[in-house]
Amino acid sequence: MIKTNTVYQIEKFYEGMKKYWHPVCSFKKLKYKKIIPIQLLGEQIVILFLQGETAALLDVCKHYQAQLSLGKIDKFKGNDCIRCPYHGWAYDRFGKCIDIPQINKKISKNIKVPSYQTCEKYGIVWVCLDHNSKSEIPDLPEYDDGNYRKINFFEKETTKTNVLRMIMGTLDNTHFPWVHGGILGSKGKINQSKNNCNFENNYLKVIYSIEQPNNLVTFDQSDELIEKSKSVNIKYTNYVTINTIRLVKSGPSGNYSIWLSSCPNTFNESTNFWIFSRNYDKSPKKDKDYLDLAKTVRLQDKVVIESQTPKLLIPFNSKIGIPIMSSDKPIIEYQKWIEKLGII
Ligand code: FES
Numbered sequence: 001m002i003k004t005n006t007v008y009q010i011e012k013f014y015e016g017m018k019k020y021w022h023p024v025c026s027f028k029k030l031k032y033k034k035i036i037p038i039q040l041l042g043e044q045i046v047i048l049f050l051q052g053e054t055a056a057l058l059d060v061c062k063h064y065q066a067q068l069s070l071g072k073i074d075k076f077k078g079n080d081c082i083r084c085p086y087h088g089w090a091y092d093r094f095g096k097c098i099d100i101p102q103i104n105k106k107i108s109k110n111i112k113v114p115s116y117q118t119c120e121k122y123g124i125v126w127v128c129l130d131h132n133s134k135s136e137i138p139d140l141p142e143y144d145d146g147n148y149r150k151i152n153f154f155e156k157e158t159t160k161t162n163v164l165r166m167i168m169g170t171l172d173n174t175h176f177p178w179v180h181g182g183i184l185g186s187k188g189k190i191n192q193s194k195n196n197c198n199f200e201n202n203y204l205k206v207i208y209s210i211e212q213p214n215n216l217v218t219f220d221q222s223d224e225l226i227e228k229s230k231s232v233n234i235k236y237t238n239y240v241t242i243n244t245i246r247l248v249k250s251g252p253s254g255n256y257s258i259w260l261s262s263c264p265n266t267f268n269e270s271t272n273f274w275i276f277s278r279n280y281d282k283s284p285k286k287d288k289d290y291l292d293l294a295k296t297v298r299l300q301d302k303v304v305i306e307s308q309t310p311k312l313l314i315p316f317n318s319k320i321g322i323p324i325m326s327s328d329k330p331i332i333e334y335q336k337w338i339e340k341l342g343i344i
């Protein structure tokens with residue numbers, strides 16, 4: 001019988017994830033569209049660009065619960081607002097109702113839709129549903145480092161899995177020869193490298209070295225000085241937080257960094273925001289080749305990750321899986337950590 005998650009597990013996940021920042025949409029797209037409806041931790045939220053600022057409101061009108069995101073951006077007494085499509089009530093970026101066209105008197109300050117913290121970083125709009133949260137947006141040092149060429153790849157389609165499984169699948173390294181044979185591993189060649197795992201400044205840091213095939217993401221293919229062998233030794237240094245992972249691959253030409261932050265739309269659906277950085281072979285003309293390779297890897301992973309059930313990761317001791325203590329160490333550490341944080 002296929003296992004499904006219980007209502008208790010789902011509610012616990014939503015509650016546990018509320019205090020973290022989650023990536024929700026491209027900032028560039030928001031500036032252009034002004035109104036973007038999204039789902040975050042099962043809540044319907046509208047992301048807005050009002051008065052030159054980002055804002056996030058519950059996407060439900062106080063009057064008769066119509067979806068605000070079906071409305072439009074308007075102006076009322078000089079202030080930008082979103083106007084409900086049903087009877088025209090207008091709300092400012094803090095969710096306060098500032099105009100009710102059917103009445104002509106002062107509006108109670110209690111007429112307000114919930115608003116949430118937002119900010120912009122790495123070209124992404126982030127939302128945190130908990131006003132008292134002290135959590136921080138995960139690091140991406142390559143982003144402001146002029147030595148790196150960066151490519152954004154913000155997926156339009158959701159992935160039918162839970163964010164925790166998405167991060168776990170990106171941290172897992174023993175699947176390389178099976179799922180990414182010829183790109184990240186060689187079929188039949190099992191990775192038995194030693195995984196070094198420890199916790200550093202709120203990150204799970206995982207280091208290992210493995211042999212990978214010769215291609216764009218192992219070293220600069222145009223470098224005449226590098227001997228073109230069949231495989232090359234790559235050192236991975238991974239930094240993992242709840243919903244984000246940064247994999248820094250160090251090879252003979254320099255570093256190739258893969259950063260993934262995944263938005264938990266619901267317990268069984270996620271949206272991936274990727275940023276790839278490299279400090280070698282930096283010509284913009286080469287971006288397409290790097291992106292194509294990343295997309296190929298992404299699609300290979302998608303098939304297996306979406307097949308995993310139950311969708312939401314459950315506690316380590318649930319006995320649903322049979323982890324191998326040595327080779328699965330990084331993902332075991334991640335799962336136990338998430339459990340300790342009260343998310344699963
Ligand atoms: S439901 Fe929004 S104004 Fe009536």
Ligand SMILES: [Fe+2]
Pocket residue numbers: 169170175179180297301
């Ligand atoms: Fe993979």
